[in-house]
Amino acid sequence: MASIAVYSVKGGVGKTTFSVNLAWCAATISRRQTLLWDLDASNGSGFLLNVDAKAKRSAQSVFDLDNAPTKLIRKTGYPNLHLLPADESIRTLDRQFHQIGKKKRLAKIVDGLAKEYDRVIFDCPPVLNEVSAQVMRAADLVIVPLPPSPLSQRALEQVVAEVKGAGKKHPPILPVLSMMDMRRTLHKETREAFPKWPMVPLASAIEQCATLQKPVGEFAPKSPAARAFAQLWTAIERKIAKG
Ligand SMILES: Nc1ncnc2c1ncn2[C@@H]1O[C@H](COP(=O)(O)OP(=O)(O)O)[C@@H](O)[C@H]1O
Numbered sequence: 752m753a754s755i756a757v758y759s760v761k762g763g764v765g766k767t768t769f770s771v772n773l774a775w776c777a778a779t780i781s782r783r784q785t786l787l788w789d790l791d792a793s794n795g796s797g798f799l800l801n802v803d804a805k806a807k808r809s810a811q812s813v814f815d816l817d818n819a820p821t822k823l824i825r826k827t828g829y830p831n832l833h834l835l836p837a838d839e840s841i842r843t844l845d846r847q848f849h850q851i852g853k854k855k856r857l858a859k860i861v862d863g864l865a866k867e868y869d870r871v872i873f874d875c876p877p878v879l880n881e882v883s884a885q886v887m888r889a890a891d892l893v894i895v896p897l898p899p900s901p902l903s904q905r906a907l908e909q910v911v912a913e914v915k916g917a918g919k920k921h922p923p924i925l926p927v928l929s930m931m932d933m934r935r936t937l938h939k940e941t942r943e944a945f946p947k948w949p950m951v952p953l954a955s956a957i958e959q960c961a962t963l964q965k966p967v968g969e970f971a972p973k974s975p976a977a978r979a980f981a982q983l984w985t986a987i988e989r990k991i992a993k994g
């Protein structure tokens with residue numbers, strides 16, 4: 752089993768969009784048993800997959816349990832793809848982690864999921880706190896979506912610092928250029944500066960994910976956007992295989 756965090760300290764950079772589309776690639780293209788774990792209270796992943804988180808609200812918090820949070824996991828409309836939605840308890844997660852006082856609480860829960868899942872993908876909130884620290888300790892790989900802007904560059908530096916703080920054996924980071932429009936000078940220059948980073952284009956097909964509540968591979972499988980996510984997923988699988 753491998754766990755992949757989609758993380759940035761910035762909001763609106765494409766984390767949720769990446770998480771949902773990459774989880775769909777894992778489940779559909781690679782046929783992996785995949786769990787998408789939404790750690791952001793806005794529940795964007797659930798929305799994009801058209802899973803109503805409220806339909807089966809449980810009083811139980813994921814992190815109150817000593818067992819794996821299997822009861823809270825929901826099926827999606829796609830084979831091999833399950834969702835652990837964000838519930839109310841997510842708001843107080845930072846405090847809960849501090850109260851429990853176990854640095855690897857989340858990592859332990861993830862270990863417990865290895866029986867059922869091949870891939871766990873975290874849709875992270877844009878925070879720098881105990882929640883992000885726990886995710887960095889649990890993740891095997893950290894994907895950072897970066898729209899081309901000096902602010903994104905700064906966000907990447909903060910992520911690198913956070914990941915390194917996770918411990919001696921910190922997970923590798925894969926920066927991914929997000930919302931790229933090669934007609935724009937800044938975007939072209941960013942591409943030239945980082946030719947090896949994978950890239951996801953600015954695309955109306957990706958915007959449509961939110962109106963259709965579907966991953967792009969479902970409704971526009973041949974679009975450049977769907978191909979970009981498939982290629983990115985292949986690069987991620989390759990990185991995981993290398994260890
Ligand atoms: N490559 C893209 N092309 C066009 N729109 C995008 C792209 N990536 C994300 N968006 C849009 O940008 C907004 C923010 O994306 P989102 O994934 O919610 O970011 P985050 O989770 O980092 O806050 C959403 O409205 C989404 O539809």
Ligand SMILES: [Mg+2]
Nearest residue numbers: 766767791795
């Ligand atoms: Mg989000």
